[in-house]
Amino acid sequence: MMRKTALWVLLLAMAITPAAIATTTWSLEGAYVEARSAQVFIGGCVWNSEAVTIGREAIMAWRIEKGQIDDIDVTGLSVVAAIAGEANLAMEPDAPRRTVLYVDEMANKVQREALAELYTNRNARMFGNVIDVVAIPISFVDTAEGYSVRAGSEVELTATALHIDHKAFDQCGDAQWYEPFVSLQNSTLGVAVEHSYQGGALDAQWSDPNTQSAFLGRFSF
Numbered sequence: 255m256m257r258k259t260a261l262w263v264l265l266l267a268m269a270i271t272p273a274a275i276a277t278t279t280w281s282l283e284g285a286y287v288e289a290r291s292a293q294v295f296i297g298g299c300v301w302n303s304e305a306v307t308i309g310r311e312a313i314m315a316w317r318i319e320k321g322q323i324d325d326i327d328v329t330g331l332s333v334v335a336a337i338a339g340e341a342n343l344a345m346e347p348d349a350p351r352r353t354v355l356y357v358d359e360m361a362n363k364v365q366r367e368a369l370a371e372l373y374t375n376r377n378a379r380m381f382g383n384v385i386d387v388v389a390i391p392i393s394f395v396d397t398a399e400g401y402s403v404r405a406g407s408e409v410e411l412t413a414t415a416l417h418i419d420h421k422a423f424d425q426c427g428d429a430q431w432y433e434p435f436v437s438l439q440n441s442t443l444g445v446a447v448e449h450s451y452q453g454g455a456l457d458a459q460w461s462d463p464n465t466q467s468a469f470l471g472r473f474s475f
Contacts, residue, residue, distance in 0.1 A: 278323070278372075279322075280321075280322065280323045280372055280475070281321065281322050282320070282321035282322070282473070282474070282475055283320050283321070283472070283474040283475075284319035284321070284473060285317040285396075285471075285473075286316050286434075287314075287400070287468065287470045287471075288314045288315070288435055288468060288469050289411055289446035290309055290311065290344070290432070291308050291309055291312070291462050291467065293431075293467050294430060294432040294443060294467055295416060295418070295431070295466045296429075297429075305342060305345060306341075306342065306345075308342070309344060310339045310343060310351075310458075311336075311337065311339070311462075312335075312336075313334065313336055313411045313449065313451060314334070314435060314436070315335075315401075315403040315405075315411060316332060316333045316473060317332045317394040323369070323372055324368070330360070331357070331361050331365065333355070333356065333369055333392075334403060334405045335355050335356070337352070337382070338353075338456040338458045339382065343380070343435070344433075344435070350382060351381070351383070352382060352383045352457065354384075354408075354453060355374065355388070356389075356390050356405040356408075357370060357387060357389055359389045359391050366387075377436075380435055385455055385456075390405050391404075392404070392405050397412065398414075400444060400468075407452065408451065411449055413444040413445065413446050413449075414445050415445075416443040416466055418443070430443065435469075436473060438471035438473055439474060440472055441469055441470070442470045442471055443466070444466075444467075445465070445467075446463065446467045447464060448463050449461070449465070449468070450463070
């Protein structure tokens with residue numbers, strides 16, 4: 255059963271001083287996958303028609319394979335963010351957006367608060383208004399050519415590497431139009447085989463499968 259952290263409790267827990275931020279240390283690495291409601295590799299004519307109308311939703315997911323926040327071990331935990339904005343998230347990075355942050359229910363209270371604080375602070379511009387932090391079962395597994403992520407019954411993201419055969423694409427200027435939302439090692443373009451948010455906290459739900467809208471890679475920070 256998922257447990258929701260009331261927003262005022264979260265804000266109180268995250269009300270840290272600049273000095274505390276300065277003295278916090280962390281080292282995390284692992285696997286990452288994201289998808290947005292806009293195609294990242296497509297013909298220019300299609301991209302132009304999509305750029306101002308879609309790309310307002312995204313899912314970002316991290317699997318921490320080795321991690322430490324101060325003296326708190328967060329190895330083996332996962333974090334997922336579902337984001338809905340008022341404009342294309344990449345083209346208008348300062349446009350208002352709302353985020354639900356999911357933290358692996360296997361995390362204890364100390365781990366959960368440390369992860370919520372770190373991820374919210376590091377991704378403040380991308381996340382915008384974090385309206386809820388939810389402890390929930392998260393599955394983040396390798397597939398033959400990518401990753402598959404589930405956060406309870408609310409988030410599903412399965413992405414595979416995109417094999418580019420230019421002869422198979424249309425000829426209106428096929429290109430990569432976006433970069434990943436975060437810095438990655440060995441970033442790979444991907445196909446979002448499944449990409450959906452069915453939660454109730456955001457102002458929108460979406461399902462956008464079988465689109466060239468994903469990035470996969472390794473993160474380290």
